[in-house]
Amino acid sequence: MVRVLCQDLECINWFGEDRTSLDDEPKSGRPKTSTNEENTTRVDELIKCEKRMKIREIALKLEIPKSTVHEIVHDTLGYWKISERWVPKQ
Structure with missing residues (x-):
């Protein structure tokens, strides 16, 4: 009961600050750099060439x-990995 009351008070305070949305505001900090388009393409090409590679082996080969x-x-x-091969989720 106390926890619910505290959460209600947090919501009241939160919307009392002129907020109109439940979405989080952008946060400061370092942006994601490793999961960029270039690395995604490199990983995808490597998997298509060698479907039996493990994540550890891909990481070592691409140095990420x-x-x-x-x-x-x-x-x-x-x-997904099925029978030692990477296959798209269906």
């Missing part, structure tokens, strides 16, 4: 972080 390769492969390109 494994976490970035993982994000590009799964989130941006939408690939």
Whole structure:
């Protein structure tokens, strides 16, 4: 009950600051640079040439972080690994 009340007060304060949307405002900080169009294209071309490569191997070959390769492969390109091969999600 106390938690819900606190959340309600936060919302009241939040909209009391002349906000009209529930969307977050842009945040400061470093922009994403690793998941750019160039790296996405490079990862996609490499997967199309060699469908059995592992994320670790792609990261080493392209010299970008494994976490970035993982994000590009799964989130941006939408690939799954089935029977040791990368295939598009359906």
